[in-house]
Amino acid sequence: MTELLELANRIKDKIVQTKHKMHKTQERTVTDHLWPEIETLNWVLNEILVLNRGIDDAD
Numbered sequence: 738m739t740e741l742l743e744l745a746n747r748i749k750d751k752i753v754q755t756k757h758k759m760h761k762t763q764e765r766t767v768t769d770h771l772w773p774e775i776e777t778l779n780w781v782l783n784e785i786l787v788l789n790r791g792i793d794d795a796d
Contacts, residue, residue: 741789748782 752775759771 741785741792745782745785745789748778748785752778752782 755771755775755778759768759775762768
């Protein structure tokens with residue numbers, strides 16, 4: 738369980754870093770390139786939270 742929370746925190750940090758890159762640049766091509774990365778990270782983060790919730794419910 739702790740490992741899932743650590744992974745979730747690392748993914749949250751990566752999302753923040755990627756969003757910062759997007760806001761820092763005004764280039765549309767860079768933003769378009771980074772957006773799928775954020776969407777993927779959000780999907781993975783949601784899956785981790787669902788797994789973590791399932792583990793908590795089983796306890």
